[in-house]
Amino acid sequence: MTMTVTVIEKSRSELGDFLRSRREKLRPREVGLAEGRRRRTAGLRREEVAELAGIGVDWYIRLEQGRSVNPSAMTIDALARALRLSKVEHLHLKALTRSGERRAFQQETVPDSLKRMIAAMKQPAYVTGRRWDLLAWNKAANDILAFDQLADEDRNILISVLTRPAARRLFGASWADEAKRIVAQFRAAHDLWADDPAFHDLLQRLRKGCPEFSLWWKTHDIRGTAAGIKRFHHPKKGVLSFEHASFQWNDDPALRLVIYTPV
Missing domain, CATH: 3.30.450.180 (Beta-Lactamase)
Known part of the structure; x- marks a missing residue:
């Protein structure tokens, strides 16, 4: 019997980590926002990313927390634009949102x-x-x-x-x-x-x-x-x-x- 492993929860966690890491790397001025009052952490706030992407703040927070949310292709593209993702990062974001159950890894065989x-x-x-x-x-x-x-x-x-x-x-x-x-x-x-x-x-x-x-x-x-x-x-x-x-x-x-x- 071939084993399967559920990677959904872990993939959601990696998705949240990825979004958070990209958000924290961006400076407000890079996306046309004023620095404003003193920020406790580096990068953009969650509500700023949500506004730039045109999505709800609570919904975006659920994404970063790795909770059960399935973004549409349009939403993924909007997040990529808001976070100034490169082409490679954009493709990675798409791949993370498509993750689901898969067979356990087995080392490949070279023909x-x-x-x-x-x-x-x-x-x-x-x-x-x-x-x-x-x-x-x-x-x-x-x-x-x-x-x-x-x-x-x-x-x-x-x-x-x-x-x-x-x-x-x-x-x-x-x-x-x-x-x-x-x-x-x-x-x-x-x-x-x-x-x-x-x-x-x-x-x-x-x-x-x-x-x-x-x-x-x-x-x-x-x-x-x-x-x-x-x-x-x-x-x-x-x-x-x-x-x-x-x-x-x-x-x-x-x-x-x-x-x-x-x-």
Whole structure:
């Protein structure tokens, strides 16, 4: 029998946290409001967000409190405008309001055809799943990132980058920027699986293994995946620069193929 987990309540909590974090980041002058009298907390007041979105204050408060409210698409769009959400944040807000019951997380399986494809590549390449578990990689990726040295339970991008001293040395001065980037990207996936034990266990490991993680996680930043440049300080190969890009596997969109091309 396949287990299911109810993520409705936890997703509502993540929805409330997300709305509150975005509200507290906005300054009144950014949305055309006067600063007014001294504010006890940073950011906009709940009633100001409700007014900007054209919805009831009590109704908005219920949203932030994670209570049972199902906003319409029009309301979601109005909240996105009121809170000045980016395109990625707007999509995340929509996804959070659609959350419901789902099957318990099970680690994905990489098809042999994809394994053969990355094995034949000369440039570093690897495959991850929804929880950012490392599922397959080629020799070129291992030569740079040393995935073969990871214990089975540590084969996860977040665990590898955030908790290993070797990863800090590999990224050098750019480690904190890289770590914050992947935390913000992972947050978008996590919030849809927030009540799943596999995701909960991963967060606990990150909190214990990375002193900076809890502070970054509290900001509730959301980022989409995007191509870019990574620079490594390899102990044997010296400074290496790569352009990286990621692709969803059509046969299983939960799988993500990441490819590094030397710059």
